Structures are given as structure tokens and as C-alpha cells.
Amino acid sequence: MQSLSIISVNIWQIxxxxxxxxxxxxxxxxxxxxxxxxxxxxxxxNIDSAYARADAxxxxxxxxxLNYAAAxxxxxxxxxxxxxxxAREAERRGNEIENEARDRAQEIRRQAEADAQLEKKKAExxxxxxxxxxxxxxxxxxxxxxxxxxxxRGLIDSFLQEL
Amino acid sequence: MTEKERGRDAHFRMVDxxxxxxxxLPLVCCIVLKVLFTPESEGVDISGAMIYFxxxxxxxxLIITESQVNSWAIILTLLGLCLYxxxxxxxxxxxxxxxxxxxxxxxxEGLVNANMxxxxxxxxYLIAAIMGLSALSSLSxxxxxxxxxxxxxxxxxxxxxxxxxxxYTKLQGGFLNYLKGFTEPIPLFTPMNxxxxxxxxxxxxxxxxxxxxxxxxxxxxxxxxxxxxxxMILGWIPVIGNIPLLQIGLPxxxxxxxxxxxxxxxxxxxAMLTMLxxxxxxxxxxxxxxxxxxxxxxxxxxxxxx
Numbered sequence: 001m002q003s004l005s006i007i008s009v010n011i012w013q014i015x016x017x018x019x020x021x022x023x024x025x026x027x028x029x030x031x032x033x034x035x036x037x038x039x040x041x042x043x044x045x046n047i048d049s050a051y052a053r054a055d056a057x058x059x060x061x062x063x064x065x066l067n068y069a070a071a072x073x074x075x076x077x078x079x080x081x082x083x084x085x086x087a088r089e090a091e092r093r094g095n096e097i098e099n100e101a102r103d104r105a106q107e108i109r110r111q112a113e114a115d116a117q118l119e120k121k122k123a124e125x126x127x128x129x130x131x132x133x134x135x136x137x138x139x140x141x142x143x144x145x146x147x148x149x150x151x152x153r154g155l156i157d158s159f160l161q162e163l
Numbered sequence: 164m165t166e167k168e169r170g171r172d173a174h175f176r177m178v179d180x181x182x183x184x185x186x187x188l189p190l191v192c193c194i195v196l197k198v199l200f201t202p203e204s205e206g207v208d209i210s211g212a213m214i215y216f217x218x219x220x221x222x223x224x225l226i227i228t229e230s231q232v233n234s235w236a237i238i239l240t241l242l243g244l245c246l247y248x249x250x251x252x253x254x255x256x257x258x259x260x261x262x263x264x265x266x267x268x269x270x271x272e273g274l275v276n277a278n279m280x281x282x283x284x285x286x287x288y289l290i291a292a293i294m295g296l297s298a299l300s301s302l303s304x305x306x307x308x309x310x311x312x313x314x315x316x317x318x319x320x321x322x323x324x325x326x327x328x329x330x331y332t333k334l335q336g337g338f339l340n341y342l343k344g345f346t347e348p349i350p351l352f353t354p355m356n357x358x359x360x361x362x363x364x365x366x367x368x369x370x371x372x373x374x375x376x377x378x379x380x381x382x383x384x385x386x387x388x389x390x391x392x393x394x395m396i397l398g399w400i401p402v403i404g405n406i407p408l409l410q411i412g413l414p415x416x417x418x419x420x421x422x423x424x425x426x427x428x429x430x431x432x433x434a435m436l437t438m439l440x441x442x443x444x445x446x447x448x449x450x451x452x453x454x455x456x457x458x459x460x461x462x463x464x465x466x467x468x469x
Contacts (some may be wrong), residue, residue, distance in 0.1 A: 002214050002313075003210035003212065003213050003214065004210065004211030004212050004213075004214060004228055005211055005212055006209065006210060006211045006376065007208065007211070007315055008211060008315075008316075009315065009316060009319070010223055010224070010226055011222060011223050012220055012223060012224075012225045012226070012321070013226060013228070013230070013231060013314070013316035014316050014319045016320065017311075017316060017317040017318075017321060018321070018323055019320075019321065020234050020235070020238060020296070020317075020320070021289075021292060021321050021324050022324065023238065024295070024296050025288045026288075027238070027242050027245060028241070028245060028288050028291045029288040031245040031246055031249060031285065032245040032248065032249060032264065032291070033268055033291070034270065035249040035252055036249060036252065036264050036268040037268065038268075039252045039253070039254060039261075039265075040265065040268070041254075043254045046254060049303070055405075062202055065234075071235055072299060092455040117245075125198045153174075
């Protein structure tokens with residue numbers, strides 16, 4: 001079989017080589033770059049969307065957290081208010097009870113004092129009458145005659161008044 | 164694994180096998196063809212590609228040689244490789260071949276972006292094709308084939324394609340600007356500019372061809388010399404003497420430099436020169452200036468209309 005000499009220029013061979021490179025460029029574009037780029041693009045899209053979703057989820061979680069914190073703060077305020085109200089109420093009730101008790105005690109004391117006063121007066125009256133009786137009897141005995149107590153009552157009264 | 168999945172798996176493997184066959188068979192055919200056609204020869208045999216077929220064509224005879232056939236085989240192999248690498252792509256990149264495919268694509272993109280800039284993004288296909296074709300062509304001598312890059316016609320075809328792209332890019336600035344470019348910096352330089360313009364494809368073609376061919380020539384010379392040497396030293400031993408034992412070793416080491424290293428280097432250099440020449444033919448500033456001019460003209464047209 002014949003060989004070409006080591007340098008020989010043939011226009012058709014050059015043309016074939018030119019076409020070969022052009023065809024291979026097309027092949028590489030069509031069968032290597034396009035599918036790989038498609039996959040890379042869709043992967044990038046997926047990653048972007050995943051990031052977007054993660055961001056959205058994070059924002060949502062943050063919102064939930066804030067809502068929760070706000071709710072907690074509100075609940076705490078309510079309980080604080082309730083507790084202070086209850087404390088105030090208890091204090092008020094305690095004071096009320098105390099005052100009532102004091103009033104009752106004073107009333108009882110007043111009553112007791114009035115009773116005592118009345119008793120004393122009664123006793124005094126009693127005593128006066130005793131004294132009058134006794135003095136009438138004594139006077140009767142002294143005078144050896146019946147002295148009408150009605151006569152002497154006025155006398156003794158005036159005497160007692162002078163005491 | 165369900166019956167359906169297994170069926171799909173078997174189908175996937177079958178397609179894989181076919182694609183691998185598409186990668187390997189063209190090269191095997193080339194080897195068979197070469198073995199069938201190579202004449203028995205003694206002594207130093209340094210010549211170009213073997214001629215398989217000739218036909219009369221207008222102007223010059225159409226000659227189909229080893230380099231054309233091997234180029235086609237390599238293109239088929241690359242087609243098979245592309246299909247194999249992109250077979251079963253998924254978004255999660257589960258297979259090694261997908262990683263390789265993505266690596267190739269991203270590297271080519273990065274290279275073109277770094278050397279040419281964003282506005283030449285479309286050149287990444289050409290750069291990938293040049294690198295793949297040139298590297299595989301140079302490496303094909305490892306399996307005993309004639310390197311298509313060792314034929315000046317092949318590299319000349321590529322260089323002319325590059326030259327056409329350079330000229331096309333220059334013409335983007337307008338035909339008059341293109342002509343004016345030859346008279347710079349002073350009209351006296353015009354002939355020199357013409358020479359430098361047309362020396363580009365010639366230098367690119369001969370650089371690549373010369374490097375690969377010289378490696379092949381040196382390898383052939385050393386191989387022949389070692390065969391002679393082994394005949395001289397070991398020829399007296401009955402059976403072993405007929406085997407060129409000294410050919411073992413040294414040619415393999417030389418082949419690592421001349422075939423593998425030099426071949427890959429030239430592929431890279433050719434791609435690099437392509438990028439630099441194309442992007443340098445219409446620099447960024449000139450392009451921006453032109454865009455500005457276009458915008459102003461458009462504005463003026465809009466104003467005139469109003």
C-alpha cells in the first residue's frame with residue numbers, strides 16, 4: 001500500500017479536517033454540554049428554591065416565636081394582674097373583717113358598759129330604797145312609833161339628794 | 164427491586180454496553196484496517212499516512228488516508244464518550260461518570276471565561292472539541308495507529324477554521340474597520356500586517372503537526388536503530404536472536420514524552436492559541452466602544468422618528 005509523502009498538501013483533506021472539527025464541535029455541544037448544563041441549571045434552580053423555602057420556614061418560625069413570646073408576655077401580665085387583684089381583694093377583705101370585728105367588740109363593750117351602768121343604777125336605786133326602808137324602820141324604832149314610810153320618803157329622798 | 168426496575172436496569176446496562184462498543188469499535192476497526200494494509204518492511208520507514216482510497220475530484224484528487232479514517236474513528240469514539248458520560252444524568256449526581264462530565268463542562272467553561280471573557284461563551288464547545296480531538300488524535304499512536312495530528316492537512320484544516328473565526332470576529336467591527344486594521348500603526352506596515360495575518364493559520368498548523376510528527380520520526384528512528392543493534396549483539400543466539408529484545412523499554416519511555424506529554428501539551432497549546440487569537444482580534448475596549456456607538460445611533464434614530 002502506498003503512503004503519502006511526509007508533507008503533502010491536499011485541499012480535500014484539509015476540507016475534511018475542517019468539517020470534522022466543525023462536526024465534533026456540534027456533537028460536543030449537543031451531546032455533552034447541553035445535557036450537562038440542563039442538569040446543572042435544574043440543580044441550581046432546585047437549590048435556590050430549597051434555600052428560598054428554608055428562608056420562608058425560618059421567617060415563619062421566627063414569626064411563631066415572636067407570637068409565642070407575645071402571648072407568653074400577655075399571659076404573664078394577666079396572671080400578675082390577677083394575682084395583684086386577688087392580693088388587693090384579700091387585703092380589703094381582711095381589713096373589712098378586722099374593722100367589723102373591732103366594731104363588734106366596741107359595741108359589745110359599750111353594751112356591757114351600758115349594762116353595768118344600768119345595773120349600777122338599779123343597785124343604787126335598790127340601795128336607796130333599802131336605806132330609806134332601813135332608816136324608816138330605824139326611825140320608827142327610835143321614835144317607838146309607827147312612822148308612815150310615805151311620810152318619810154320625801155324626807156329621806158331629800159336627805160339622800162344631799163348626800 | 165421490582166420487576167419493572169430490574170427491566171429498566173437491564174435496559175440501562177444494555178445501552179451502556181452499546182455506547183462502550185461505539186467508543187471502542189471504531190478504534191479496533193482502524194487497527195484491523197491498518198494491520199491488513201501495512202506492507203512488510205525492513206529498515207527505516209518514515210512516511211506520511213497510508214492511502215486507503217483515491218478518487219478523481221475537481222482540482223485535486225480526493226485521497227482518503229489513515230489520518231481521515233482515524234479522525235472519523237476518533238470522532239465516533241468521542242461521540243460515544245459524550246453519550247456514555249451523559250447517559251443517566253440525575254440532579255443528585257449519583258454516578259462517577261456524571262461527575263466527570265460536569266468536571267469537563269465546568270473546566271471548559273472556566274477556561275474560556277478566564278481567557279476570552281463572557282462575550283465569547285459560545286466558544287467553549289469549540290475549545291472542548293479541539294482539545295478532545297487533538298489529544299485523542301495524538302494519543303491514538305499509543306494503540307499503534309497513525310496520529311491524524313501527524314498529518315499537516317488535518318492540523319491545517321483546524322487552523323483554517325480558527326483563522327475563519329478570527330476573521331469573522333474582526334469583521335464584527337465592520338468591513339472598513341477590518342481593512343483599516345491592516346494599515347496600523349502606519350500604512351507602511353500593510354504588507355507586514357498581511358503576512359502576519361496569514362501566518363497565523365500556517366504557524367498553528369505547522370506547530371502542531373511538527374511536534375507530533377517529529378516525535379513519531381524520532382520514535383521510528385530509535386526503534387529501527389534498536390532493532391539493528393539487537394540483531395548485531397544478539398543475532399548469534401538461535402531463536403531469541405530473531406526477536407528485537409533491545410526494543411523493549413527505551414521506546415516506551417520515549418513514548419511517554421513524545422506521544423503522551425507532547426501530544427497533550429500541543430492540544431492545550433492549540434486550544435490556548437485559538438482562544439487568545441479569537442479574543443485578541445476584537446479587544447474588549449473596542450467592543451465596548453462599538454456598543455456605545457451603536458446605542459448612540461439607536462438613540463438618534465429614535466429621536467429622529469419622534
